[in-house]
Amino acid sequence: MALRFSAWFYSALLFATLGVLLGTAYGAPQHAITLYGEPPKYSEHFTHFDYTNPDAPKGGILRLSGFGSFDTLNPFNNKGTPPSQISLIYETLTFHSQDEAFTEYGLLAEKIERAVDNSYVRFYLRPQARFNDGTPVTADDVVFTFNALINQGDPLYRSYYADVKDVTAESPLVVRFDFTTTQNRELPLILGQLPVLSKHWWTSRDFGKSSLEPPLGSGPYRIASVQAGRSLRLERVKDWWGKDLAVNKGFYNFDTITVDYYRDQNVGLEAFKANQFDVNQEMSAKNWATAYETPALREGRIIKAEIPNHQPQGMQAFIFNLRRPMFQDKRVRQAIALLFDFEWSNRQLFYGAYTRNNSYFENSELAAKGLPSPEELKILEPLRSQLPPEVFSRAPEPSRTDGSGIVRPQQREAYRLLLEAGYHIENDRMVDAQGNPLRFEFMLAQPAFERVLLPYKRNLAEVGITMDIRRVDVSQFVNRARSRDFDITVSSWPQTSSPGNEQRDFWHSVSADDPGSRNLLGLKDPAIDRLVEALIGADSRASLVTHAQALDRALLWGHYVVPNWYTNRWRVAYWNRFGRPAKQPDSDFGLMTWWQISDTARKTSQVNP
Template identity: 40%
Template sequence: MQGEPALPADFQTLPYANPDAPQGGTVRYCVFGNFDNLNPVIVRGALTTARGIWFDKEFGNLVFEPLMQRSPDEPFTMYGLIAKTIETDEKRSFVEFQLDPAAKFSDGTPITPEDMLFTVRMLREYGRPLYANWLRPAVKIEKVGDHGIRFTFDETADRETPLLIAGLPVLPEHAFDEKTFEQTTLKPVIGSGPYVIADVRPGQEITYEKNPDYWAKDLPIRKGMFNYDKIVIDYYRDTNAQFEAFKKGNCHVYPEGDPNHWRTAYDFPAVRDGRVVKESFESGAPANMLGFVFNTRREIFADRKVRKALSMLFDFEWANKNLYYGAYKRTGSFFQSSELSALGRPASDKEKALLKPFAGDVDPDVMDGSYAPVVTDGSGSDRKVLRAALKAFQEAGYELKGRRLVGPGGKPLSFEILVQSPEQAKMAEAYKSTLSRLGIAVGTRLIDDSQYQARKDSFDFDMIIGAYSASLSPGAEQVYRWGSKSNDINGSFNYAGASDPAIDALINKIVTARSREDFVAAVRAYDRVLISGYYVVPLFHLPEQRLARWSFIQHPEKTALYGYQLPAFWRADAGKN
């Protein structure tokens, strides 16, 4: 997208991989939840698809692979995988991939342009909305020679479009039945990746075994990666049982996101004698945006003034001290802790020019860089903050009548927070406690994964706790999260129901930026509009990644820009289970 790749054309291995890593052995992962589907690209079962098959940022793409592999060490760079070469023009009006003649699926069937044509058809007709959005600019897709496939784009394409196409999975036409493609399945799928699905215990466990004939095992992009012979992912419905499995050695790696747990739960024999290691990793990526998401399709949240007032009432200081031992930092930006964030930065001249047509969309304090989320005294009932929030509600036409906050139509303000785990319920209860002090009635509802997915996909909620992954390379995926086009598409990530011309215009500026300077200005302006929209009550983030592992699981010395990469880990005692 911008500049040159970090690695030369003749690179031999990735900087964060160990090409001499021992090969073999079994790794066991443990995850919270359930699964009832093995097709990762369809809308159904989006939240209950088995982990690791495809598009898994933690475990990697074990079964399906893209045409080109994104590097977690660079924001905007991809390297060839199934595609041996890529060609495009200055205008990015087309992209042509020549497939590696050696590329094949795990059953030995060669990968052909026909497989890519089939993939495009399935993704457009039955895939998640994200894929249809990526493919929308492609007006012509054709086979070129024996191994080539060419995508021709219309005027809606941008500079990122070829990269999005390069990131699509390649599905085997011979292994799928088009008539049943959109249905969930527990039949092991076939892909071109380093592993095959060896065993499935629905809802409990999925086992992957390395394909000894994996076609790409000697490519530089794969050396030192995917080092285990077998990967087992166990599912747990209870986080306590999940951690007990780790303590007993039935799970070998435990990514830790709970600072309270990190502080108090690791005083057991295996930690004391060194068999279990606790580690922290630095990441150069922006912190993810975790927060209470307003469904602005609901009348109660349609008014930005109401959302702003509600955003003032999460007492981070109390929650951080009493629930999390002070381990978290408050999140205020959608690109927190990076050069893309608008926090603490006055708008540049370039940003002001971009925002000029939308002057009313950005609050003055967000524009001049003085904005920060409300800071309380940590008491859980900061009267100064409560008075300020009440004043904000009054500006929106609300008033306190007795012990209830009542809207312009005389209706008391009340809503429900939908949650899917006990940890989310804990956050919701902390928020609920403060809201109740202003006479706002809030209910919390904990439901199972399947129900939660169905209600989230159809936007059947008042408020949820959402997590928006952040990166140094935001692009077309933002349409799917915040763009007007995704506002009414079931299954999209536009949970908030955002539909704002300013957002749409700035996403377009991001994806068409030609220089780094223009790109940064566009993202910061975009950040200012999202912050000022109060679509989310920002929660918090950890300043580092935390991981516990059994000592026989080891990793390279170098950490990628985006943090540790589990596919680069290995067993020191390879050959043992």
């Protein structure tokens, strides 16, 4: 008995000692942090990322385009529409590696210290970090930024950082964030993505308002000129403090970046072909198949590249505003979704270029497949009474048609569902028990979507449902979306390979009533809330994958959207005057790693891009 006790005692002492030693190492300041404490891909003394060219020449100009308009240079509140590329004037505490699932390397912060029990994170700022007016970046700037975003910024920040209890400047170059929970493993990493603003610059300005005054940043570019709603010109900061950091080597090679705005995407495409800007990421399968056939393409002066995209594709969909009484019945939503004929659209309109969305984590291991696994059932079973029965009994599969344009099986099923929901046909219209017609407005800003919606409108009309298509300009679209003034619209929820706190902003009840949050659906479901919180608290990669699959399954069987389509390629056309690194990152096509090799477009016989 005594021997066994002594053996147990010394074994326990040994494990406790190992735990302290390991914990001390884990909690020590590091050059990078990962989600589950696994070693980062790049060591402390790495010189550059594999997907960059550290010897890329600096200089030249990159001409880009924007769609719609912009009316503010403050991208951090919801008081207007900011321009694209505005993020290039700011730097963040850490840099997100584009060839790892979720690793953050020090940027403004030289070192990151995460508590052993995940109760806090501490950032040690680089002494050389400067804003572009020469003033140092300090812990007070970090504290100011966080509080400004929480108190006056876009509502998404409040949900994104909801588990932060306090932020403290412990010294001029050390800032600490304390957490309300130890279960949110992602929080130290997403705090590293915080863009740091200048406290002394913002003290005399109203952070909560929109403004066209060029703000002060610490990033590789500064705003040189701006024409509201029309164009933006960025110039590279020649004496930028961060140019020699390993995380920045090979990035930001252009002296000048311009962004010209086009209110019509078709006009923008013609401008690209007329050499008015340099790079066009094509979103239309029809345009990609037919609209680039020009002498410049045949001669090799324009390059069409399909770059593999290994990033989860999320969900693009026609989304229901659940705040509307007509959409609160799942059967009505399901009936409307059944009448979208993706197979016909893909064949006739998209040149077969797309795959149907069938997951909120499409193109990844996070997507729900088949029936729930035993591991998923452990998560789902406690919520059985709150979830649709199909979650447990059916594999998530969208309705399929034969592509002929005739959708009678889907119409019969939609009709049956609507009868169950209390609707009936009266004078060729689908009406509820009170005689109110099932009629809704589809709000969109992209003219190209109309050719997709018109056949859908016809299918709906054949069962007595009226869909009015209303096209608005981009500013009106943004304002109406923020104020939730729509019936149905098109939107998407982009995903990463490590989903976490942003899911609270997508699906959780706490974000449903926040204007500007990404919970456009107005989704308030206690079961979904619990699944989101469990995902955020996942303690391993395997657990994260299982929780994402369980959440995906519950969202799919809620029929909250009409799934659209995706492609696992970036379709990028560009004028042949640029060099590109030999290796592409997994989660981006790496535009900011390109460099200029010629002032004018060259033929392929002259240069190998």
